[in-house]
Amino acid sequence: MTFTPDDLMYRPGLMNGERVLITGGGTGLGKVMAEACLMLGAEVYICGRRGNILEDTAKELMAAHPDSPGKVVGIACDIRVPEAIKDMVDTIWADGGALTGLVNNAAGNFISRTEDLSPRGFDAIANIVFRGSFFVTLECGKRWIAEGKKASVISILTTWVWNGGPFTVPSAMSKAGLNVMTQSLAVEWGPKGIRFNAIAPGPFPTEGMSARLNPGQQQSAYENMSGNPMNRVGEMAELANLAVYLLSKGSEYVNGQTIAIDGGQYNASGGNFSRMTEWGDDQWQAVKDMIKTTNEKDRAQRTV
Ligand code: HXC
Ligand code: NAP
Numbered sequence: 001m002t003f004t005p006d007d008l009m010y011r012p013g014l015m016n017g018e019r020v021l022i023t024g025g026g027t028g029l030g031k032v033m034a035e036a037c038l039m040l041g042a043e044v045y046i047c048g049r050r051g052n053i054l055e056d057t058a059k060e061l062m063a064a065h066p067d068s069p070g071k072v073v074g075i076a077c078d079i080r081v082p083e084a085i086k087d088m089v090d091t092i093w094a095d096g097g098a099l100t101g102l103v104n105n106a107a108g109n110f111i112s113r114t115e116d117l118s119p120r121g122f123d124a125i126a127n128i129v130f131r132g133s134f135f136v137t138l139e140c141g142k143r144w145i146a147e148g149k150k151a152s153v154i155s156i157l158t159t160w161v162w163n164g165g166p167f168t169v170p171s172a173m174s175k176a177g178l179n180v181m182t183q184s185l186a187v188e189w190g191p192k193g194i195r196f197n198a199i200a201p202g203p204f205p206t207e208g209m210s211a212r213l214n215p216g217q218q219q220s221a222y223e224n225m226s227g228n229p230m231n232r233v234g235e236m237a238e239l240a241n242l243a244v245y246l247l248s249k250g251s252e253y254v255n256g257q258t259i260a261i262d263g264g265q266y267n268a269s270g271g272n273f274s275r276m277t278e279w280g281d282d283q284w285q286a287v288k289d290m291i292k293t294t295n296e297k298d299r300a301q302r303t304v
Contacts, residue, residue: 002064003035007237010244016041016069019099020247021092023079023136024106026053028206029156029239033103034072035061036240037247042070045092045099048106051076079106079132082139089139098147101247102140104133104155104178109171110212122170130174134181141185141194150193152247155182157258159200159266168213179258186256195255197246202262204234230263 005012020037024030025046034044038061048054054074061072073095077088092099108128112121137153144151158165158172161179165172179198186196205222214221222233242261245251260266279287 001032001035001236003039003237003240005039007240008036008039008244009241010040010248012040013069014040014248015244018042018101018247019045019092019096020101020103021045021047021089021099021136021140022103022105023047023133025103026050026057026074028208029201029204029236030103030105031057031061032236032240033105033243035064036237036244037101038062038068038070038072039065040244041068042101043096044070044072045075046072047075047077047079047088049076049078079136080127082135085132085135085139089136089143093143098143098149098151099140100149100151102137102151102153103243103247104136104153106132107156107171109168109209111167111215113167114169117170125170126174128174129171130177133178137181137185141189144194145189145192148192151195152251153182153185153194153196154243154246155179155196155198157198157200159202159260159262161200161258162266182258183256190255195252197251197254197256198258199239199242199246200258200260200262200266201239202228202234202260202265204236204239227269228263228265229268230265232263234261234263 015037018037018041020042022030022034022037022044025034025044026048030046034046034057037044046054046057051074054076058072058074075088075091077084079085106128108125133155140151140153143149155178157175157179160168160172161176182196182198185194189196203222203225210221225232239261242259246254
């Protein structure tokens with residue numbers, strides 16, 4: 001994926017002087033956001049556990065955008081390890097001062113029946129998404145507060161934070177935790193100039209996601225998107241435009257929000273009772289009768 005200036009909505013140089021860390025920025029959506037920030041002039045740090053992937057991504061993006069005053073720097077770091085996070089953040093601050101933005105994007109996920117999960121399986125996901133993202137946020141936040149710096153933090157969530165994620169329960173629980181972190185710190189650290197927002201993407205096919213959520217049927221899963229009001233999956237530039245907006249100074253009054261970018265899919269399929277759209281008149285009448293019986297039984301017991 002290489003963006004051209006027409007893909008993004010913004011004027012060149014919008015992010016000159018910005019310094020952004022994108023966790024999991026070597027692949028997928030993180031790489032897309034890294035490219036957009038670089039293209040608009042930012043200095044971008046990407047981290048992940050596979051050093052060679054980070055190096056390749058940094059080289060590829062810098063080669064694609066040689067005119068950017070910014071740069072992309074890969075730092076191998078496992079965000080499950082708080083000491084490794086501290087080392088990474090020290091390195092970034094030593095390389096040019098405070099970050100102005102953080103994107104909590106790194107994640108682990110796989111589909112599984114919940115009853116098949118072991119404690120290690122749960123931890124494999126929660127330690128990356130829930131704990132890891134918090135520790136990165138904390139490590140940066142302490143520095144921003146001590147230095148009186150402003151910053152914008154974005155967390156990449158899922159629409160499951162609102163209606164649950166059957167068969168992806170550790171991910172859904174962890175992302176929901178980050179949703180609450182976003183709301184909480186928006187208020188606690190907002191007065192210090194550190195704002196928090198989140199993005200809840202719908203389907204944006206990436207290798208990492210497809211291999212773990214649609215194994216064996218990577219293409220076909222996205223061919224029929226008729227359940228999506230826009231009838232398609234997301235385009236990478238659309239996600240990048242939203243991320244850049246939230247990172248930029250022009251959105252400073254936006255704080256504590258989680259924004260879905262899913263073509264309206266969450267609303268169309270949403271609500272935990274969506275399967276009941278298949279019910280006919282008889283079924284609805286039967287339910288109505290049952291509820292009525294309950295109400296009558298309760299009413300009969302009332303003493304006031
Ligand atoms: C049940 C599983 C399992 C599975 C792993 N485990 N896969 N359990 N079903 N399919 C269990 C293992 O058996 C083991 O437990 C434990 O998890 C740890 O496994 P490891 O392979 O040792 O873990 P690790 O090397 O730490 O890898 C972490 C990982 C892996 C999360 C399991 O998938 C990973 O590295 N993912 C990073 C990239 C990624 O997931 N990207 C997708 C993001 S997409 P036991 O007890 O057996 O030892 C996304 C999209 C959301 O989030 C929204 C879409 C619309
Ligand atoms: P991806 O390419 O697999 O991205 C996950 C990234 O996280 C990888 O670069 C991975 O690199 C990194 N990572 C995992 N564990 C890490 C750890 N312990 N420390 C540091 N980095 C780690 O998948 P993606 O689809 O782009 O997902 C990116 C984000 O978007 C995730 O938060 C995901 O939940 C979210 N999302 C995606 C979609 C979608 O449709 N694609 C939809 C909704 C939400 P290493 O393996 O090298 O560490």
